[in-house]
Amino acid sequence: MTQTLGQDTLDVLLRDVPFVTEVHYLPATTSTNDVLKGLANQGAPEGTIVVTDEQTAGRGRLDRRWIAPPASSLLFSVLFRPALTAQRAHALTMLCSLGVRDAVRDALGLAVGLKWPNDIVHQGQKLGGLLTEIDADSESLRWGIVGMGINVNWDPSAISGLAQPATSLSNIAGAPVPRQGLLKAILQAISQRYAALKEGVSPAREWEAALETVGQRVVVEGGAEGLEGTAVGVASDGALLVRASSGQIHRVLVGDVSIRPDAKG
Numbered sequence: 646m647t648q649t650l651g652q653d654t655l656d657v658l659l660r661d662v663p664f665v666t667e668v669h670y671l672p673a674t675t676s677t678n679d680v681l682k683g684l685a686n687q688g689a690p691e692g693t694i695v696v697t698d699e700q701t702a703g704r705g706r707l708d709r710r711w712i713a714p715p716a717s718s719l720l721f722s723v724l725f726r727p728a729l730t731a732q733r734a735h736a737l738t739m740l741c742s743l744g745v746r747d748a749v750r751d752a753l754g755l756a757v758g759l760k761w762p763n764d765i766v767h768q769g770q771k772l773g774g775l776l777t778e779i780d781a782d783s784e785s786l787r788w789g790i791v792g793m794g795i796n797v798n799w800d801p802s803a804i805s806g807l808a809q810p811a812t813s814l815s816n817i818a819g820a821p822v823p824r825q826g827l828l829k830a831i832l833q834a835i836s837q838r839y840a841a842l843k844e845g846v847s848p849a850r851e852w853e854a855a856l857e858t859v860g861q862r863v864v865v866e867g868g869a870e871g872l873e874g875t876a877v878g879v880a881s882d883g884a885l886l887v888r889a890s891s892g893q894i895h896r897v898l899v900g901d902v903s904i905r906p907d908a909k910g
């Protein structure tokens with residue numbers, strides 16, 4: 646399925662999603678996060694989104710590249726201006742990843758999981774990722790941008806050198822998946838969850854419950870290098886709580902975790 650999305654299509658598609666204020670479609674660009682950062686610094690309103698069909702410099706966490714063939718995926722970024730401190734910015738990642746999970750379930754009938762800190766997964770394979778970036782002063786965020794990349798209609802399993810095995814929605818469904826309806830469902834779910842956050846409802850406990858990482862034996866790479874233990878939960882700021890064999894609980898804020906397939910915590 647190689648049909649592109651297009652500005653006119655997106656304008657019509659997303660006009661009744663309450664949270665969406667401006668839609669910027671680019672047939673190709675460097676990185677939707679980078680484009681949206683420029684718009685945010687020029688004063689773009691909360692709810693501005695940048696959507697593309699192709700990125701030439703798509704970025705992931707830990708300076709990784711994000712690869713997707715043209716018109717194969719959902720590649721977009723969302724601008725938030727929440728009354729949150731920088732320490733609470735992970736709430737944006739939480740609510741967006743829960744929104745993606747909900748939308749994939751409701752729009753496609755597929756059950757996908759979440760892996761700490763920013764992965765959408767299916768049976769241990771990465772289906773998508775979120776890249777959250779912020780600008781803040783000592784009091785609160787000026788903006789938070791959550792970029793989302795979801796593998797839809799291509800087969801990433803053949804790509805070598807990936808940080809973890811990958812899959813796509815079409816691989817899981819066994820058929821091509823229309824991208825427009827899914828994008829709308831994701832933004833609607835995010836819209837509802839963001840409204841709840843503004844009412845003071847933290848997504849932390851629901852996100853913790855959705856994380857496949859919790860309850861598993863894990864190895865932490867990067868950040869708290871060499872730490873092994875059992876993931877026992879997440880703190881309200883998104884830190885993964887890992888109980889080492891000594892019994893000590895470590896807070897992990899940066900890094901990757903591999904789930905050890907041999908044991909449950």
Ligand code: BTN
Nearest residue numbers: 676703704705706774775792794
């Ligand atoms: C990760 O898994 O490390 C995060 C991947 C995030 C990729 C998306 S694609 C849209 C947006 N623009 C980017 O450059 N990155 C994010």
